[in-house]
Amino acid sequence: MNAEKKIHKTDFLVIGSGIAGLSFALKTAQHFKDSTITIITKNEKNECNTKYAQGGISTVWDKTVDSFEKHIEDTLIAGDGICDEEIVKMVVEDAPDRLQELIDWGTKFDKTKDGNYSLGREGGHSQDRILHHKDITGAEIERALIEQVEKKENITFLTYHYAIDLITEHQVKKLPIKRKEKITCFGAYVLDEKKSIVKTFSAKVTMLATGGNGQVYITTTNPVVATGDGIAMAYRAKAEISDVEFIQFHPTALFNPGEYPAFLISEAVRGEGAILRDYYGERFMKKYDDREELASRDIVARAIDNELKKSGTPHVYLDCTHLDYEAFKKHFPNITEKCMSLGIDVRKDYIPVSPAQHYICGGVNINKKAKTSLKNLYASGEVTRSGLHGANRLASNSLLEGLVFSHNACENLKKRFHKIKEPQNVPVWNDSGVVKNMEKILITHDRNEVKTIMSNYVGIVRSNERLLRAERRLRVLYEDNKRLYDHSELSTDLCELRNLITTAYLITQFSKNRKENRGGFYSADLIKKEL
């Protein structure tokens, strides 16, 4: 591995090409016509959580039946008391404008026969308010955004470019820095995987839009790129992080052992009236919540987890047999086809489902302008803790979050970009003292170990003893990985492992510090105390 001696200068460095990164790049390119924007992404252009989103985006579209107040209330209820109300209000009220913009960029949402947008409903929503494109909304959004981005001459889009670390005073002044100090971000070190070289990108503004970290768990709906890189990079750069203990487990991933990532059976299916049944065919949600199948995700996921633990069975079922098949197939063609490919005919067969890690509610702290605690580092989307989700995200609010905060970042930069100076004295990557890593298998073993630790001890239901076990085991992994990282030639899988261990450790630490059960955090010890 060589470190390239040249510095790549760009005005805006965007890390990640999901909805948050692409919409930011597009807006910035439209406004700052004479500036250079570089998007780097670690895989194909569209490989990200956004691409897999099925249900859609929530917005108050039809004010004759819905209202901002209701959307705000639903979000606050899901967030279980710790949403930032001002942020929730801002996001909800901004949603129609951001959705209109997405439509203007060419995103196609489904319409009813009378030409109005077809609005779906998901768990936790009191109204039909989800704009969607069949059950492949995210793929449609990525298509439209990438098409627009490719038309912009001032955007350079680099695939298989992996951000290793953010550049701050730590590298520029070669000094250790403390978390509370004034720190500035000057860009990032980036591994060009195809050329096997580390490039240095210096940027006036860096946008962190690296998405989530589902890969810390064995069963997740997130694709393999979701390794928590942004949270770990920001943490190493001493940015403020919070709420990472709030992990959302989706109640209904298709139970199909050996399939990674787990295929999601969208919440919208329950919104259409699908019923949960235990392994033996009995309904059970009434025991847990009056809203039954439409209770928020944490409640439904815990209910299923409890049923599975009590019965020792591997999955429960989702029953769609009573629904209008033609309407179902039209709304959920992807799900219908997937089930059919496994011999599950939704007209007569129940769909086997179990919970899977789906979303991280916390992350890098941002304010309403999408600014992090580091100067000139903005962040947007799933990598952040914005205050919108609180302890639990309301379904279909996360694509929206990325749109709103990327917009706000651009609005803020319109006022201050001209004052930002070009970074000086940014050093190129130092690769002295490393040797080729011959034992790649160690990385695979360690990656599997992180997933096992997190799934066994830091899952849907946690406890003090489980968290202590996780902490001890993660420490050993951290030390082993540090040795490997310091002396080996860099590779994406080695860097990802480092980030997986860091985010796993952060989730564990934040869980240990949480003293009450809320939303996506649940400890068996705390419930005992409450009783």
Ligand SMILES: Cc1cc2nc3c(=O)[nH]c(=O)nc-3n(C[C@H](O)[C@H](O)[C@H](O)COP(=O)(O)OP(=O)(O)OC[C@H]3O[C@@H](n4cnc5c(N)ncnc54)[C@H](O)[C@@H]3O)c2cc1C
């Ligand atoms: C199966 C599934 C269904 C979902 N359904 C919905 C839904 O219906 N509605 C909804 O609102 N939300 C849904 N979500 C959640 C939603 O998709 C995500 O929260 C949202 O897409 C996050 O967008 P993002 O731009 O922040 O991140 P992502 O879309 O995940 O993009 C992150 C980008 O960063 C890149 N990246 C990461 N690390 C690095 C690195 N080190 N260097 C370079 N590039 C890097 C990735 O390759 C990727 O391009 C769903 C999620 C999943 C997994």
